[in-house]
Amino acid sequence: MKKRITALASTLLLAAVLGVAGPAAAGQTSLRAADPSVLRVGGTYVSVQSTGAGLAVRQASSPDGLAAAPARQVWSDTRNLGEVWAPEIVTDAGRYYIYFTAGRGAAHRMYVISSASPASGYTAETRMALPDDRWAIDGTMFVFEGQRWFVWSGWAGATNVEQNLYIARMSSPTTTTGARFVISQPRESWERVVGNPFINEGPEPIRDPDGRLHVVYSANGSWSDQYCLADLRLRAGGDPTYVWDWYKSNGCLFGSNRATMMAGWDPTLHADGPGHHTFVLLNGDIATSPPAGPRFPLMYHAVPKGTPYAWENRHWYTGTFTWWGNTTYSRANVPGATTNAGFSLKFFE
Known part of the structure; x- marks a missing residue:
């Protein structure tokens, strides 16, 4: 009997790490986890998640099926690097790359593993x-206009003042080259509701139907229901390394608090603090970004409304998004044009 109880306890502990079953509503899956990263390869959806001391991959025939799919450990922290956070899976030339952060405190740095499978x-x-070798999390690689890029969230210096978004060129899927360039800082009032530090994180690149680059990111503290998604849109012909060629949405595009939403965007009804999403692109390649018109798959993490907002209560959710045309982002007291029109995004639970 004692052995059976011990075995049951071990099973429950593993379930708590890799996902626990429970009632789902409005896209909520049974997977209790954060920071989803999902891509589609043919008819198979592939996800990666942190297990606390390693990384696990799931495969299913739909985003909704991932929660019930077996979690296969593909990497373990045998060198005791520390906290393992926010893996991102992409492909390049038929090879899979998983980027993740590991470390303790100010020692968090980006790592990468790769496989043909x-x-x-x-x-x-x-x-x-x-x-600059600074604290870094949430990094991912993408290709835009023939150039590989790496985008991540990090500190400007050696202390935890604020989390900015940075971009750098890459000479290969594992090597950056040249300097890093800041492309966003949490300086707008709607992304400074909850802080200490104030945060821009979870950058996810995508290309709109006009061929313009976007980086959709998470703002406000991830420990709060003020967590939300916002958009950076590169101006037509813009330089990804020049911060003033990027235009920021004038509020959250996906969030649960009306006060911080961009005008014309509504807050969520069922999920609190949606953030750190994945666009579920074919092969994880922004060249396969969807056209204007229909809705396309999305995954994100959030806490069910009515549940205390805490990291341990986050679930993966499935949802959809669509391009929203002729949307103006405006700014003031900066170089360049004060307004920029183009595609934005609408998100649906």
Whole structure:
């Protein structure tokens, strides 16, 4: 009997790490976890998540099916690097790359592993030599106009003042080259509701139907229901390394608090603090970004309304998004034009 109880306790502990079953509503899955990263390869959806001391991959025939799919451990923190957060899975030339952060306190840095198969055969971790070697999380690679780029959230200096978004060129899927460039700082009133530090994180690149680059990111503290998604849109012909070529949405585009939403965007009805999302692109490639018109798959994490907002109460959710045309973002007291029109995004639970 004692052995059966011990086995049950072990099973429950593993379920708490990799996802626990429970009632789902409005896109809520049974997977109790944060920071989803999902791509589609043919008819298979592939996800990666942190298990606390490693990384696990799931595969299913739909985003909704991922929660029930077996979680296969593909990497373990055998060197005791520390907290393992927010893995991102992408492909490049048919190979899978998982970027993640590991460390303790100010020591968090980006690492990468790779494999020819999505759920096995990954290399040992390699620490990425990011420019300036500062605290870094939430990094991911993408290709835009023939150039590989790496975008991440990090500190300007050696102390936790605020989390900015940075971008750098890449010479290969594992190597950045040249300097890092800040593209966003949490300086707008609606992204400074909850802070200490104030936060821009979870950057996810996508290309709109006009071919313009967007980086959709999470703002406000992830420990609060003020967590939300906002958008950076690169002006037509703009330089991704020049901060003033980026235009920021005038509020949250996906959030649960009306006061911080951009005019014309409504707050969520069922999920609190939606954030750190994934666009579920074919092969994880922004060249496969969807056209204008229909809705397309989305995954994000949030806390069910009516549940205390806490990290341990976050679930993966499925939802959809669509492009929203002719949307003006405005700004003041900065170089360049004060307004910019183009595609934005609408998100649906």
